[in-house]
Amino acid sequence: MDVIACARFAREHDLPVSIRGGGHSITGTKVCDDGLVVDLSMMKTIRVDPAHRTARADPGLLLAEFDRETQAFGLVTTMGTFSITGIAGLTLGGGLGWLMSKHGLACDNLVSIDLVTADGGLVTASARENDDLFWGVRGGSGNFGVVTSFEYQLHPLGPVLAGLVA
DSSP states (O other): OHHHHHHHHHHHTTOOEEEESSOOOTTOTTSOSSSEEEEOTTOOOEEEETTTTEEEEOTTOBHHHHHHHHHTTTEEOOOOSOTTSBHHHHHHTOOOOTTHHHHOOTGGGEEEEEEEOTTSOEEEEESSSSHHHHHHHTTSOSSSOEEEEEEEEOEEOOOOOOOOOO
8 A cells, every 4th residue: 555655665764744635724734844745635435335324435535525425325424514625634633514513523423444553554443443543533633643544424314405594
């Protein structure tokens, strides 16, 4: 996996690492100078399991792309308020969204993650496996490793007849 190779290269060459997910950081402050930027923006696979009401999603997905695939099954989860936001940064930062009053934050709907560690190892974290790491990434923003896959709990949602009224 390329992310594992990047982690090992950065460690061997003592380089700072920053991660680019959906690329929503308008100011560009999420990338490092004189280091390695691991660009995950092209990782856009999503697999929806309607029977278990879950979705496994890559970190390069934007909210609009995530919502399009889950809504095809009448399912949703809390995922921000702007369709051009990346799911990775949103989820790792907590994840406020339109549905949070009913379903909690994006990180509350996280079931598991796959993460590449600083030494290039690949681990899965959930409430049952590597639970301390799972607790840390849910709203802790980062510096735990590179999340390469997110699994979310989905919820049924019928037609939305109105959105924000201002």
